[in-house]
Amino acid sequence: MSHWTSIQTEIRDIDALRAACDELGLTLRENAQARGYENNTRHGDYVVQLKGPFDVALTREQNGNYSLATDWWDGHVEKEVGTGYGRLLQLYGVHKASLEARKRGLTVQRRLLQNGTINLRLGRV
Secondary structure: OOOEEEEEEEEHHHHHHHHHHHHHHOEEEEEEEEEHHHHOOEEEEEEOOOOOOOEEEEEEOOOEEEEEEEEEEEHHHHHHHHHHHHHHHHHHHHHHHHHHHHOEEEEEEEEEEEOOOEEEEEEEO
16 A cells, blocks of 8 residues: 655755755655655655655656655654655755855855744845
8 A cells, every 4th residue: 555645846956955954864865765654665866865764755847846755654754854844845945045045145144933934134245
């Protein structure tokens, strides 16, 4: 029985995703198999290797974005990347915005708010 669930995302920048994974203490592997329930696997163009028993597979779509697929069974994935990939996607957005800002010669200051929101302040050097 397959438990895999996929979502379409706006992930396009693998360097920003790798930085988000690094911050979460996770490994991003290329062209790998993601682990799921009862030893089911799913191939991913990239795989976020989690510390628990399951992983997240990324598959490149025709539009250039990546879809994410994982096995949400028993909350293993949610503990590491957040509900609906929330922490992973938040950090991806932070790293992507920071990379783009720095390319344009801007400084980036980052602050974590009490509610978990990350505030970015961009400025000129």
